[in-house]
Structure formats: C-alpha cells, structure tokens
Amino acid sequence: MAETYKFISDINVRQQKWTSKVIVAEKYVAKTSHNQRTRYQNMVLIDMQGNKVQCALYNYDITAFKNTLIWSNTYLISNATVKFTDPKRVAAIGPIQWTINGKTKVQAVEEDNRAFLFSTYQIVSFAVLHLHMDNYNEIDVLGVVIDVLPKKIVQTKYNNESCIQELVLVNEK
Incomplete structure (x- = not known):
C-alpha cells in the first residue's frame, strides 16, 4: 500500500503524525539573532x-x-513543529511556519524534482529590475556572475555587524 503524504496547505498548527513530501526551494545562510x-x-x-x-x-x-x-533535493518530513508565523516578519511566506529539530524525521527521497522546482520561478527581466528596488518582495533574476566583490562588514540598525558581498550580474544583452 502506498504511503499518503499531506500537502503543505493541509498541515495545521497542533496537528500531529503527518508526513509531507517537499523540495528544498531556498536555503539561506545561518545567522545570529538580534539578541x-x-x-x-x-x-x-x-x-x-x-x-x-x-x-x-x-x-x-x-x-x-x-x-x-x-x-533542490526532495525529502519526506514528518512532525516538524508547526506554529503561526509572526505577523511582524517581513519575509513570511504564509500563515504558518515549520521548525525542524531533533524530533523531526527527515528522510531523503531519490527523486529528481528540479524541473518542477525551476518551473515555479517567475523570472524578472533586468529591464524592469528598478521597479522592485524599494520594496520587500522577493524576485527571481537570471544572470551570470562576472565579478565577486570583496566581503564587507557593515553595521545594522540593531547594532550588530553583518557581512555583505556584492556580485556583478549580466544577462544575455
């Protein structure tokens, strides 16, 4: 009998004993909190x-x-902690978020779902990139990195230091 997996939209806060088949679409660098x-x-x-x-x-x-x-790899994830997203968070994806910890079961699946993952991107052309400069919306761009500038340490508004690195991208034009 085939296992049944829940879709992300079917998993709620306080729900237990669930498994979802997911692809890691984005993975960010680990950071230190404001405190x-x-x-x-x-x-x-x-x-x-x-x-x-x-x-x-x-x-x-x-x-x-x-x-x-x-x-871009596919996993079966079971019983991550599901909680409501903090409404103050600018980068929130939806109303809930998952926390993966030592009690969460994560199992790799030998499937290549990269074609599906890439089909979910909505590429913004360089010509209209300036329209997105002063908002917090995430966008997808496609280009080739031709120069990687040195890392710089900058002061954040929370009096923390943060490391940034600028890249120079070109497109087909």
Missing part, C-alpha cells in the same frame, strides 16, 4: 502542488541537518 543568543537558519520548502512554507532551524539543529537538507 546575539540564538543562531537560526531559514529555508523555504515547496510541495508538488506548488505550496510553500517557511521553515527554520535553530542552534545545534543547524549543524545536525547541514548535510541533510540540501537545496
């Missing part, structure tokens, strides 16, 4: 219906799943 006490790493997971969920790992779980949750 300097917690490390976190965000990622975006997508299911085969195109539903997305923001997912977070904290502290030692970042290291524990470092070589497991790889961009």
